[in-house]
Amino acid sequence: MVLQKFHRIAGIIVTALLLLSSCLPDGNYKTEKNYLPRDTGDGWKTSSAANQGFNEGKLNAVYDMIFDEERFITSRSLLIARNGYLVSESYLRSKEDITRKENIMGVTKSITSLLAGIAWDQGRLRSGQVIYNQIPYYFDGDRNKRDMTIDHALTMRIGLQWDQKKHTVDMFNDNRFPSSMRVVLTKPFVSEAGTEFYYNHGAPQLIMGLMQKAFGLSETDSLVHLLFDPLGLDDFTWEQHNDGLHFGGLGLHMKPRDLARIGQFILQRGWWDGVQVVSQEWLRIATTQKVAPEMTGSSAYGYYWWIDDENKAFYGKGEGGQYLYVVPDMNLVIVHTANPSVGHGYKGIEHEDFISLAGMIMDALD
Template identity: 35%
Template sequence: MKQLSDRLDEVLQTGQAGGLHGIVAVRGGHTVWEYYGAGEDFAWGDSRGVVEFGPETLHDIRSVTKTVTALLYGIALGEGLVPPPGEPLVSRFSQYPDLAADPQRARLTVEHALTMSLGLEWCEDAPYNSPANAEIAMELAPDRYRYILERPVLAPPGVGWTYCGGATALLGRLIADGTGLSLPQYGQAVLFTPLAIDRFEWMTGADGVASAASGLRLTPHDLARLGELVLAKGARDGQQIVPANWIHTMLQPRLQTSWGGRYGYQWYLESVGGRQLVAGMGNGGQRLYVLPDLDLTVAITAGNYDDPDQWRAPLTVLEQVILPTVV
């Protein structure tokens, strides 16, 4: 749509939306706009060189992977393969009887992982190429799950939100244990194939385990399909892919984030322009925006990794380019 392209050109000239790689906006099941740029691409920290992005180009979605893991957890829960949110967490990791015997850790439930409220020491403020970042330290640890669960207890669980990729890693292990499949295998079988997503990558750590927190690579179009699935309460073409009750439960606001938004089960819940917004967000400006009352999904990929202002480009596109045109 020329009007959207003109608006984007104006925003790009102001410098508020640098580093954009791809935008796909879908409303009512129809793609209303897409944009592709050029720039250096990375798979985690490894440069892929300068890329001319297009509809078929896979892109890191970084921590939007967490929202995908939440969808997979809901599917597995509907199949009776993983514990419900209220169930104890640490006892599910029977290889660590010493941790399960700790009364403070015994209070942890699956919901505390879903809401990132474990109350354990965890900090991801350092760049994601530094072992000072807890997620990177987890990837470097000889046993990622022990590393997470033995972090010092700082607060009672369920009280406060602390951004924690380790919480999502625990969910990924519960899914793998319950289904007997790796995350990529299970994701392909129950989510990607039903959505006609036939190309994806799911990166693994040195231990060969797919990263539930940040390892997924998708095209912007396929990322947008996940948002459309949420808008449709988990259904597509008459098939219930994710249980509708899980979509509802997953998107209930439960805790406040450090910047004032709300958090559900691995999804952010905010408002923009007075309208409800649910979102998956990833380092560098990766975004999956879902606006239910507009029947609108916006998928954005960008390359502003570890930039303190990485939030600016996707939010500017949403607020100044897309919403003024579709509302």
């Protein structure tokens, strides 16, 4: 299989954010209300929503809401899959967006978690490993930083300062450091590793670097192929630092259908076409609470997955309203994408509004 060549475009995301390149257009923003799934030959089986247990009247209300209500004005797509079938998909701005690669922002971290699972399954990565012992040459002289473990990095508790805007720009554009790992590890020590939760894009970069070393790679391309090749995903872009590392915390662009495929892969306990790509045990570990809501100030957190205990679900979340939401007990996957950065006074989709939307979808099951 020939994969699309990855692009090393350091700074694309930052530039997009700064220039607000995805501002709302003039005129009617949403033009496509149809949500019947299409057979595109990409491997997705399609079905009517009713045949997969949905009350179609209630599902109509879901799509009416996302189409009509201003709080969802930046929504670009909403896809629902159940029992292995794509039962609905709507590309609100244009039906041609079915082939558009969306910037999934922080949902990238959840994909990084799956890559970490491959390394864990092969014995190349262990949660208790001390990071300093693996890559001491990237650290500065502050000995306080030397106790952080892979578990701390996977749970956003590395104890280093990280300003999401300023330091993310640094990671993309700071030419003082040829290594993105150095950009992260030279940030000031602020708390003992494991004691404080700081959501950031730096910790996942450490995981990418550790996996690069564990697999003996000059770049992380081959690692990404270990996940995406078996799933038949060949049309995506994952931005890289100049050091060859893909950005572990953001920078992955994929079609909404392909993001839904990853959700279905998780529902299938890491199996795809008869191959165990990621172990069921890793998926269980990664989607089990490691950080309590009291520490995150939001939902519970696993290994780069947020956990919705009330609905027995877990999800990847990205700035502006990017979601991959998985409900194993209902055999349900929900994908929502939105403009990650907008102007005209709009801030993107609020988390509470997406959770309300997901709740309506679950309530539509008869």
